[in-house]
Each structure stands twice: as C-alpha cells, then as structure tokens.
Amino acid sequence: MPDKERDRRIKDLGTLKALAHPLRSQLYRALSIARTATASQLAEQVDEAVSLVSYHLRKLAEHGLIEAAEPQSGDGRERWWQPASDGVSIRDEDFRDAPEKAAAHTAASRLFFDQRADLYRRFLDERTHWGEEWNDAAESSEAVLRLTAGELAELNKELLALVRRYDERGRAAETAGDTEGRENVAVHMYGFPFRT
CATH class of the missing domain: 1.10.10.10 (Winged helix-like DNA-binding domain superfamily/Winged helix DNA-binding domain)
Structure with missing residues (x-):
C-alpha cells in the first residue's frame, strides 16, 4: 500500500x-x-x-x-x-x-x-493502577492567554507539529522493535475564545 x-x-x-x-x-x-x-x-x-x-x-x-x-x-x-x-x-x-x-x-x-x-x-478512575511514573508524566492543565485569532491559529499549528514529531518518534521506535514501556497516550488540545 x-x-x-x-x-x-x-x-x-x-x-x-x-x-x-x-x-x-x-x-x-x-x-x-x-x-x-x-x-x-x-x-x-x-x-x-x-x-x-x-x-x-x-x-x-x-x-x-x-x-x-x-x-x-x-x-x-x-x-x-x-x-x-x-x-x-x-x-x-x-x-x-x-x-x-x-x-x-x-x-x-x-x-x-x-x-x-x-x-x-x-x-482518572484508573489512575492508581498506572503507577508513579505514568502519574508523574500525565498532565492536566489550563492556560488562559490573551491572543488574536491569528496567534491562536499559529499556536495550534505549532502544537500539532510537536505532537506529530513525538508520534513519528514513537512509531519509528516501535518499528525498530523498541516497545518496552510504551503505552497509548491521548493528547487532547482545545484552543478557543471565551468571554467572562
């Protein structure tokens, strides 16, 4: 293919x-x-x-x-x-x-x-079963920024490029047989405007 x-x-x-x-x-x-x-x-x-x-x-x-x-x-x-x-x-x-x-x-x-x-x-429900290493590595955070629409688009593009680099690194390592310690990892990103 x-x-x-x-x-x-x-x-x-x-x-x-x-x-x-x-x-x-x-x-x-x-x-x-x-x-x-x-x-x-x-x-x-x-x-x-x-x-x-x-x-x-x-x-x-x-x-x-x-x-x-x-x-x-x-x-x-x-x-x-x-x-x-x-x-x-x-x-x-x-x-x-x-x-x-x-x-x-x-x-x-x-x-x-x-x-x-x-x-x-x-x-979150299964967190205790993942162990210290994975719990230390997991992240949940929020940043409130003052941006223009263009800056938000640029930020999203840079974040997506970074995620893709790590995806390619992980896939290449698995192809090479390096599977030790690898798990599926979800990275969720949301960038949106709001008013208070």
Missing part, C-alpha cells in the same frame, strides 16, 4: 455523519490504535456483536475512512481493516455555509468531545 495521507480532511456531510455515529467513531479510534484489526477483535473491544461491528466497518469503508488491510493470519475467512489515513481533520470552515451542515458539525464535535472526556475520566 502507498504511504497513507497524514490527515484526511473531511469536507462532506455524508462522511462527517458516517464518522459521527457513536459506535463508528469508537471503532475508528480503536482501529487507529491497533493499526490493523478484524471485526471480531474490534467487537471484543467495544462489547458489541461481530455482525453489528462488521456493518459499521463497511459504512466507514464506504466513506473512505478505513480500508481492507493485508491479512495478518492464515485464516482466509478473516477480513482485516486499517485506517485509510493517519488521522482525520474536520474544520468548521467546511461546514458553516448551510445550517444543516453547521448543526451536523456541532453535533459531531460534541460527540468527539464527550468521547475524549470519557477517555480522560477513565484514566
């Missing part, structure tokens, strides 16, 4: 709605973490029936979000899946030209935020 695109930019309402389904977004995240998986493996992770998971994987594939992967075992009955890109980006500017599109973008953004918040809540 050729190199994956870095972040597929979702611009159409159909693809946004396909990904904004709660189970589909959960499956997309699980598949992004696993890199390749079968419907059976993913069904076990999300505690759903294999037939239901298979249906939703096909819907994600119809919109080009995931694709068939090379089989990872000798069982020819198994269908393997992988993300079609290294990630997705969804920008407000692509959905603000019609009320239906803006509403769908807002609903999708809320779903993704809720799922991220649930992931962080799970970490």
